[in-house]
Amino acid sequence: MSLFGYNAANAQFTASGQFRPRTEFRDGYSTLQKKDAETAAFTSQRTRLNVGFTGYRFRFFVAVQDVRVWGQDASTINRTTTAENNGIQLHEAWGEIILNDTVSKIQNLSLKIGRQEISYDDQKVIGGLDWLQQARYHDAVVLKFANKGWTADFGAAFNQNKELLEGTIYNGVPPVTAGYTAGTNGLGTNYKSLEYAYLARKFYFGDISFLFLSDNFNKYSNVTSGTPPVVTKVNEQGIWTRNTTGFYYNINPTRKLKLEGSFYHQFGHDKNGRSLSSDLASLTATAQVGRKLFLAPGIDYLSGNDGTKAVTATSTNNQFDPLYGTPHKFWGNMDYFYASSGFGSQGLLNYFLKTKYNLKDNLTLFADLHAFEAANTLSDGAGGTQNSYLGTELDLKMSYNFTKMVNIEAGYSYMKATNSMASAQVKNVVNANLSPQWAYVMVNIKPNFLNKK
Template sequence: MKNKYIFRLLGVVGGLAGVFPSQAQLTLTGQLRTRTELRDGYGNLLPKDASAAAFTSQRTRLSVGYKVDRLSFGFTAQDVRVWGQDASTITAADGNRFSVHEAWAELQLLNKADTSIHLKWLDQLSLKVGRQELDYDGSRLLGNLDWLQQGRRFDAALFKARHRGWALDLGGGFNQNSDAFGLTGTAYTPGNVATTALSTKNVILSIPAGFIPTSGKNGAPILANAVSTNGQNQQFKAFQMAHLTKVIKGHTLTGLFFKDDFSKYRIDSTGSISNGYVYGRRYDVRGVNSRVTYGAMLTGLLAKTTLGKFSYLAFAYVQSGHDRDGLAINGAHYYGVNLAYLQNRFTVTAGYENLTGNKPDQPTGTTRRFDPLYGTPHKYWGTMDYFYVGTGSPVGGLQDAFLKVKYTVKRFTAGLDVHYFALESPIVNRLSEVPSTFRGHLGNEYDFVASYALNKFTALELGYSLMQGTNQLEYAKQNTLNQKEKLGQWGYLMLNIRPDFLAKSAKP
């Protein structure tokens, strides 16, 4: 009986879509992306004689879009898994990884084309509210992290204003764990916390609400070098942002202000004398640690000659306030520049980027480490993800000098990126009997990627990367010396199918 009513409803919706084709736009798209990887030193140098890992992961998405008059609506559901992660017949205990990636609505509050409202000082104003991707300035500091199968999204409200070539986005979000009865205050435990942990007596204990386990009695983080909030499961309590764009005669100037607030915590333990203790962070302290990031980016065309086009990109960002652990941020900055040459099918790009790190004499209670927020590190600091992701980052910051060559013809694209990585600030080697200082070279990375479009909705991508690491890289990332292989490699084959279910034709 229920199915009969569902089919009737679908018939009514289909009929309405046919009656009002010019007034409403409906889109229905999908994605199935499989990626088979061979990891032999991906993210971190491997211990000597360690075996390579191989697996296939899959993302499946279904996206619905609807637009009519002053309303736009978007919904994306996704499922992310590794092949074989679930048995062929699963139980409720196996759980699932199905989630809502996006669910938003955008209301046109003002449009100069709308004759019912007249404002000379504003062409357009809209409000986009709900679960949505934030993607600005090439995903450098704010992005959808699309390379990661699960991607990234924000629960937020975003006002978007447009006027005579200016674009201003003002947004914010406020996170909370639950809306259950009996809750008091606004204390927030930053997400995805393990429900159990191993105690000091090797006993598995249940973890109470508002408690995040750590690895040591002094509350050391589980991943000590993971300075970046990128790739971590602990998100902010709240954020406020502003992004301004202006296009001037082929040059684009953007400005970013982003403030994220992190819940304060105290070091505590849970457990008993008989079962042992689990040490960690208890989020029942009032107040937040607030961090502010601000800066600008300028891009554009330098020259256009018979030999080709020359373009540029330059940016600089500064951080202040306090990081998520309450350290005062002092002198943290990130800057870079690159020049690109485009000639027919070839693009050659050379550039340099600098992210500050702590100095050997860094004052207690302070930090100089720049955190590149919620961007897509995979896109900028090597595809092997050694820096500013979940694999950790050097306390001494990073310098990246790179050269990128790309070739494009019809359906085929191939590129080779070469990176020279070095520390921005020296770090102290405390493993030797007499402490010494490490500075300079961390390693060289070579990234090759080739892609081919089989048809309008199917693409095949192949990648292979090498990392030639140094002892300094081993120490900076893993706090060991001469225990890891210095050569890492990684390869993948990715099939990306994105059908448009309402398209009239799917021919190649």
């Protein structure tokens, strides 16, 4: 029996979900707090519904999610007096057209159109940022090619605030939803447009990839008016373009040793129109010790600016921005560096040792140790310099698979920060608590609604 000219048995419908509440205790998470600050405690929750359908030469997928903090909405809402914190969001909604037919020798040639997660390699510069409850998406078009170990993706996006009758000015700051500001990488603004090319090749010993990405930001000027003077940001026609290019590799010299690394260079102009020249370099070696233990020492370098030199509109910006990556995965679970809160522009050196121990088939223990240092000179504010060492962080985590669809995760992090971390050039906190802590417990239920078992 056929349906619109193809066998209906080839069609495939999927339906899955996710329920992920997370309780956190914050005593200096992401930024240092003052010594007399009280510990914060709350529970956030992501609830997601995923529906997909695969038919003849097309795929379709929608993911709707609700992200909120327990108690942020009144249990009984008076619509005339109370504004509900609407956390419902269309996380993904895309269609993919299969361009090669069933007799083609090409493994895949397709065009993926719509709201989608874009993630490559280790997610250091392009990732879904799944740790954040709202995660990250892009409204984009991606041409995808795969054949005989080769992968080539070409993507583009173009953002606007609304339908327009003239012009293409984009303010980059859509209305705030459920308390989350524009962007998930600390920029505070969305790009106006984006273009990228990604090329990867798999070998028997690992894989290597290359990325070139341009994200463009709407030009603006600051206009001063009124008494007392008020500075207003006025968007203008035109864009500032930031280019990022580099490579990633993941190779296995032996069965129990993996080397993973990357190098990226940024040039062009940043979101404020300043000339840009910055770098990222990373190297990790993961060794299996015995049957259950894995050790992974490594180092990350992100270039920064000289803190003793004044920043002007004409000076070059040497701070590397890790684009749309997943900082929580790399630079400490407490998210002090390059997450939603800024930490300064002097760059970062991250020396780390990560360990994983498979205690049981369904129970894994993690312990990561980070030593953080500014990659450039820090000023003491009085014409001299200060110690570039920022702090040491210990991250402990336990992951337990209660069933195939239910996971329980818990973690505790402690940092021993320095006065340099609290200084005006980094976190800018007076009388800071230099021993911040953070703990969480998270339940992750991911049901497959069509699984008969």
